[in-house]
Amino acid sequence: MIFxxxxxxxxxxxxxxxxxxxxxxxxxxxxxxxxxxxxxFYGWWDYRFLSLIILSTxxxxxxxxxxxxxxxxxQRKLLLWASITFNIGILGFFKYYNFFVDSLLTSFAxxxxxxxxxxxxxxxxPVGISFYTFQTMSYTIDVYRKNLRPTTDFxxxxxxxxxxxxxxxxxxxxxxxxxxxxxxxxxxxxxxxMQGLRxxxxxxxxxxxxxxxxxxxxxxxxxxxxxxxxGVLWLxxxxxxxxxxxxxxxxxxxxxxxxxxxxxxxxxxxxFPYFSRNIGEFWRRWHISLSTWFRDYLYIPxxxxxxxxxxxxxxxxxxxxxxxxxxxxxxxxxxWGGIHxxxxxxxxxxxxxxxYTCAIVAERSWFPTLKxxxxxxxxxxxxVLAWVFFRSENIGLAIxxxxxxxxxxxxxxxxxxxxYSVGSLLFLDWIFRKDERLTFSxxxxxxxxxxxxxxxxxxxxxxxxxxxxxxSGQFIYFQF
Amino acid sequence: MRTFLKKTAFFSxxxxxxxxxxxxxxxxxxxxxxxxxxxxxxGIRPNExxxxxxxxxxxxxxxxxxxxxxxxxxxxxxNQLNNESDRWYNMxxxxxxxxxxxxxxxxxxxxxxxVKNIVxxxxxxxxxxxxSSHINQASRKFVPMEEDKIHWEYLFLPISFKKISGVDExxxxxxxxxxxxGNYYAKNAYEDNCDDKEEFVLLPRPVEEVxxxxxxxxxxxxxxxxxxxxxxxxINLTFLIHPTSQDNLKKSTEKLVQFEQLLISLKKNGFxxxxxxxxxxxxxxxxxxxxxxxxxxxxxxxILQLYVDLSETEKGExxxx
Numbered sequence: 089m090i091f092x093x094x095x096x097x098x099x100x101x102x103x104x105x106x107x108x109x110x111x112x113x114x115x116x117x118x119x120x121x122x123x124x125x126x127x128x129f130y131g132w133w134d135y136r137f138l139s140l141i142i143l144s145t146x147x148x149x150x151x152x153x154x155x156x157x158x159x160x161x162x163q164r165k166l167l168l169w170a171s172i173t174f175n176i177g178i179l180g181f182f183k184y185y186n187f188f189v190d191s192l193l194t195s196f197a198x199x200x201x202x203x204x205x206x207x208x209x210x211x212x213x214p215v216g217i218s219f220y221t222f223q224t225m226s227y228t229i230d231v232y233r234k235n236l237r238p239t240t241d242f243x244x245x246x247x248x249x250x251x252x253x254x255x256x257x258x259x260x261x262x263x264x265x266x267x268x269x270x271x272x273x274x275x276x277x278x279x280x281x282m283q284g285l286r287x288x289x290x291x292x293x294x295x296x297x298x299x300x301x302x303x304x305x306x307x308x309x310x311x312x313x314x315x316x317x318x319g320v321l322w323l324x325x326x327x328x329x330x331x332x333x334x335x336x337x338x339x340x341x342x343x344x345x346x347x348x349x350x351x352x353x354x355x356x357x358x359x360f361p362y363f364s365r366n367i368g369e370f371w372r373r374w375h376i377s378l379s380t381w382f383r384d385y386l387y388i389p390x391x392x393x394x395x396x397x398x399x400x401x402x403x404x405x406x407x408x409x410x411x412x413x414x415x416x417x418x419x420x421x422x423x424w425g426g427i428h429x430x431x432x433x434x435x436x437x438x439x440x441x442x443x444y445t446c447a448i449v450a451e452r453s454w455f456p457t458l459k460x461x462x463x464x465x466x467x468x469x470x471x472v473l474a475w476v477f478f479r480s481e482n483i484g485l486a487i488x489x490x491x492x493x494x495x496x497x498x499x500x501x502x503x504x505x506x507x508y509s510v511g512s513l514l515f516l517d518w519i520f521r522k523d524e525r526l527t528f529s530x531x532x533x534x535x536x537x538x539x540x541x542x543x544x545x546x547x548x549x550x551x552x553x554x555x556x557x558x559x560s561g562q563f564i565y566f567q568f
Numbered sequence: 569m570r571t572f573l574k575k576t577a578f579f580s581x582x583x584x585x586x587x588x589x590x591x592x593x594x595x596x597x598x599x600x601x602x603x604x605x606x607x608x609x610x611g612i613r614p615n616e617x618x619x620x621x622x623x624x625x626x627x628x629x630x631x632x633x634x635x636x637x638x639x640x641x642x643x644x645x646x647n648q649l650n651n652e653s654d655r656w657y658n659m660x661x662x663x664x665x666x667x668x669x670x671x672x673x674x675x676x677x678x679x680x681x682x683v684k685n686i687v688x689x690x691x692x693x694x695x696x697x698x699x700s701s702h703i704n705q706a707s708r709k710f711v712p713m714e715e716d717k718i719h720w721e722y723l724f725l726p727i728s729f730k731k732i733s734g735v736d737e738x739x740x741x742x743x744x745x746x747x748x749x750g751n752y753y754a755k756n757a758y759e760d761n762c763d764d765k766e767e768f769v770l771l772p773r774p775v776e777e778v779x780x781x782x783x784x785x786x787x788x789x790x791x792x793x794x795x796x797x798x799x800x801x802x803i804n805l806t807f808l809i810h811p812t813s814q815d816n817l818k819k820s821t822e823k824l825v826q827f828e829q830l831l832i833s834l835k836k837n838g839f840x841x842x843x844x845x846x847x848x849x850x851x852x853x854x855x856x857x858x859x860x861x862x863x864x865x866x867x868x869x870x871i872l873q874l875y876v877d878l879s880e881t882e883k884g885e886x887x888x889x
Contacts (some may be wrong), residue, residue, distance in 0.1 A: 094720075108569065281572045285579075301704065308700045314783040315695070498780065540578070547579050551586045552726055 089132040091288075091342045092296050099129065104349055108276055115273055119247045122270075122350070126252035130215070137214035140178055145249045147174050148224040152231045152238035152245075164232060171228040175221040182214055187417030216256030218414055222381055224249055227263040229385055236264055244270045253346040257339045259357040259377035266352070274351030287345030289550055294338030297553045298513065302331040305506075310479055313489050317498025321489060323506045328479045329472045330513055333362065336375070360517060362471070363449050365463035367431045368441035370471060378414070382407045397437070404436055405429045415478070420486060424477040431470055593727050601746070602711055602722045609744040616661035617702075618711040619746045621672050624657065628681045631657035635750075636669040637689025638662065638697070640810045640861060642752025643868035646687070649876060654685060658750030663708060666690070666790045667699040671710070673797055683803050687875070688794060690841075691810040692820065692827040694787055754858055762855035762866055770848035771814060776825045784833045791839065806875070807834075809843045811867060815852045815860050844874045 089096045103125045111118040131138050151171040158164045227248075230236035239245050248267045254260075309316060309324030316324070340357035347354045361373035371379050390403040405426070412425020435441040449464065450456040456464065473490065480486035598605035601614035624631065632653075635646050637660040646656035659672065669688060676683055702708040706725055713719075743753040791807070798805035809831065817824050831841060850856045856867055 276569045276572070278569070278572050281569075282575070285576065304700060304704050308698050311700070312698070312786060315786065317780075496780070544579065544582050547582050548586055551583050 089129055091339065091346075092292060095132075099125075100346065100349075107350060116241075116243065118274075119241075119244050119270060122252075123243055123247040123250060126247065126250040126255060129252040130250065130255055133215050134212070137217075140182075140214055140217065141220055141250055142246075144175060144178065144221060144224050145246045147171060148228050148249070149238075149242055149245050151228050153240065155228065155231050156238045168228060168232045172225060175225045179217055179221045182211055182217055184413075184417045185211060191419075219258050219260055220249055220255060222260050222378075223263075226260070226381060226385060227267075230263055236267075239267060239271060241271060251347070251352070253343040253350075254354055257336070257343070258375075259340055259343065259355050260381055261354060261377070265355060269352045276351060280348045280351065280353075284345040284348030287341045287348065289345075289547070291338040291341030291343075291345060293550055293553060294334040294341065297550075299331045299335035299338060302327045302334070306331050306479070310489070313485075313492060316492075316496075318493050318496040319498055321493045321496070323510070325472050325476050325479075325489075325493065326510055327506070329362070329468075329475050330510065332475065332478075333358070360448055360520075362468055362514065362517065363464055364467050365444050365449060365460060366435050366441070366467055367428065367470070368435055369444040370467055371428070371432070372445065378411065382411055386410060401433055401436070404433060408432065419483055420477045420480055423483055423486070424474055427474045427477065431474070587724050590725065590727055591723050594723050594725055599728060600706055600722060600725075602706075602713065602719050604713075607747065609746065611742055613662065613707060613742075613744055614746070615707050615709070615711065616744060616746065617664065617668065617672075617708055618713060620657075620659050620661065620750055621675060621710065622713045623746055623750075624659075624676060624681055625679050628679060631655045632682050633657070633685035634659050634676075634683065635687045635689065636660070636664065636672070637687075637808070637810070638664040638691065638693050639752065640691055640863065641689040641808075643754075643858070643863060643865045644689070644871060645749070645751050645865065645868060646872065647749040647751065648869075648872060656685075656749070658745075658752070660689070660750070660752070661708070663693060663697050663702070665697050665699045665702075666694055666787070666794065668702070668710070670790055670794050670797070671699075673794065677797065677801055683801065685804045685806075686794075686798060687806045687808050687842075688791075689808045689810050691812070692823040695782065695784070695826055695830055696823055762864075766855075768845075768856070768867075768870070769851045769853070770845060771851055773817070773847045773849050776821060776828075778825055778829055781829045782826050784830050787830060788833060788837055791834065792837075795839070806878075807839060807841050808871070808875075809841050811845045811848075811850055811863060811871075813852055813857050813860060813863075814849045815857075817849055819860065842875070842878065844871045 089099060103121075107118060107121060107125075111121040127138055127141075130141065148171055151167050155164050155167045158167065227236070227238075231238045244267070248261075248263060248270050251261070251266065251270070306324055306328045309320060309327070313321055313324070337358035344354045344356070355377055357375060357377050359373040359376065361370050364370035364373055387403055387407045390406060391399055392403060393400045408425040408429035409422055410425070412421040412423070412428075415421040415424070432441065435443075449460050476489050476493075477483070477486045480489060595603060595605065599612055599614070601607075601609065601619050606612075606614070624634075633646065633656040635641050635644055635656065635658050637644070639660055639662045641658065641660035644658065644660075646658060650656055659669075666688065673683075673686070702710075706722065711719060711722075745751050745753065795805060797803075812824060828847075831843075834841060850863070850867065854864075856864055858864055
């Protein structure tokens with residue numbers, strides 16, 4: 089079931105109704121219902137893979153309790169590693185097994201040892217496996233670090249692991265944020281519900297109206313890149329930057345919005361990343377739940393920024409390379425991660441990587457300064473270049489594409505509309521950069537009836553825009 | 569909760585009303601013909617691609633000769649050449665691409681359509697028009713029209729007032745035939761003051777410099793696939809190069825120059841092309857052109873005559889090299 093489907097709309101209405109009107113009297117029943125709904129949601133793709141989620145849930149539930157009970161450090165460590173090995177094990181097998189086998193065989197072949205690839209298996213990648221394994225691992229690690237007390241309520245824990253709005257494409261939630269909300273009584277809040285609806289609508293527009301439409305252009309340009317001039321290839325790369333942002337952040341918006349309807353707040357996953365002033369800021373605004381996960385559970389355990397500079401730089405590289413690999417079993421993702429590491433390290437070395445940690449650019453004004461424009465444009469420019477690796481099928485094609493971008497100088501005027509659409513999308517994003525999509529603050533102080541009419545018109549326009557697009561696609565991040 | 573539900577119900581009603589209206593409109597008007605409510609298309613362009621393929625698959629014995637082309641081939645009424653052994657159908661549709669033609673041909677062969685002759689019309693669209701861009705276009709994307717399937721997306725497409733029959737008076741005279749011969753009929757294709765026997769005024773095409781030739785490997789590959797498929801199934805295949813107008817050259821110089829390069833590359837790759845008027849241009853004349861791109865039936869008929877004049881041996885050579 090995908091969010092932008094008719095069956096999900098029916099599913100959501102049914103689950104919402106039963107959740108608030110039938111199972112709201114008893115928290116245990118409500119959580120059990122949430123769990124069953126989440127399993128139905130996931131099983132809709134392939135019920136066989138439910139066993140993996142259930143297994144991961146059981147392992148981390150019992151490991152969490154055992155870690156808490158255990159007084160011996162070695163035993164606690166052993167339990168922690170058992171959980172990590174299990175989760176990384178299933179992730180590694182389903183997602184990376186063939187990649188590592190093929191890479192190994194290719195490297196043997198380069199040294200003259202040709203081997204049959206009979207080791208490769210026909211493995212289906214379970215949807216969302218990278219998300220829920222990371223979520224359960226963080227729970228056990230937090231219990232191990234004594235940052236969190238393990239729960240003894242299995243149903244609530246299972247509901248936390250499989251909470252359907254964020255199960256297949258995040259945000260990757262921390263137990264410290266989500267679990268207490270599941271364990272505690274929820275009360276419906278009107279403002280929260282309205283914000284939820286707005287976010288769902290906003291995410292739907294991003295996905296169906298922008299990402300899916302751009303996807304057709306992007307696929308065409310990347311698949312036939314030798315047919316086009318450099319200008320069109322630039323446009324294709326920029327289109328992809330916007331497509332992946334709208335696709336993924338659209339999903340996150342919908343996930344956060346749907347959770348709000350159930351009285352649960354998820355962490356923000358995107359904060360207008362394309363208005364970042366340097367790469368460091370970009371990574372604090374892009375896929376926040378993943379980058380903070382790697383910061384807390386990989387970068388800091390590796391030593392973080394403590395110790396010699398060279399060691400810190402090594403840590404940065406490891407985090408970015410692993411982050412790249414997390415996105416997919418392909419060298420292109422690893423190179424993409426490596427490029428971001430290379431771009432990040434200079435500011436890290438001079439110590440200004442944490443320069444823009446708080447407010448969005450031009451927080452208190454309509455326009456950025458010239459310096460900020462230059463900073464944002466240059467960050468966007470390098471991010472776009474790195475996306476070429478992310479989108480290409482292999483490194484050779486990515487290099488070819490990039491070479492043509494710079495050498496085949498040509499921009500047929502028929503593509504000028506593409507520039508207008510990119511400009512309009514960035515302008516729209518700029519308007520909402522203070523997250524006003526949640527509050528519609530421009531409607532403040534207006535007569536209530538006019539607000540109703542305005543919102544009704546917005547709804548009708550959205551329905552129209554969505555109906556224009558006759559081919560709605562899967563979310564890109566489902567494959568990760 | 570009450571206020572929330574009231575507001576949600578209000579908004580849901582708007583959405584429901586919107587989709588009800590579009591649903592009723594699309595079901596009754598059926599502007600693309602996909603819902604199979606409309607059988608005639610005066611002044612309205614249906615999804616010719618799907619309807620025509622569907623018609624052939626439903627009537628596998630009715631035709632055995634096909635013209636595949638974009639809409640330029642609409643005025644090429646090959647059914648005028650029908651005889652005891654050849655029964656022609658015009659498969660042309662707006663912005664059709666060789667990639668799509670190949671897919672359709674495969675479908676024909678797979679579904680036991682007996683095919684004897686195929687003519688594939690080519691112009692600069694072979695380079696610049698992409699099958700992938702049609703996926704999102706209601707009037708062009710290929711819709712498999714199984715009987716038991718409801719095409720919901722066509723039911724809820726936005727209302728197009730232009731598509732409502734009779735509203736666009738300028739196009740009311742245009743008829744897209746699907747169920748007889750697949751041709752495109754336009755009243756202004758038979759200008760009263762045009763003399764059918766008058767010689768064409770052809771202009772020499774100026775030599776244009778090529779700045780940078782595009783990579784045509786994917787186009788050549790598609791055409792080779794068509795060629796191989798025809799060879800394998802013993803189908804007479806002709807690649808017809810559509811004539812072009814002086815006006816079109818002036819406005820799309822770059823595209824036509826690249827198309828010229830594609831033709832050179834095709835010839836180098838062993839393709840024989842049927843170029844009825846060689847490299848000449850037709851002057852801008854309402855007897856020749858319905859608009860900048862589409863030639864009239866007068867030109868169409870003379871192309872047919874030249875096609876007939878190609879001896880069987882020549883056709884065979886065009887096919888089987």
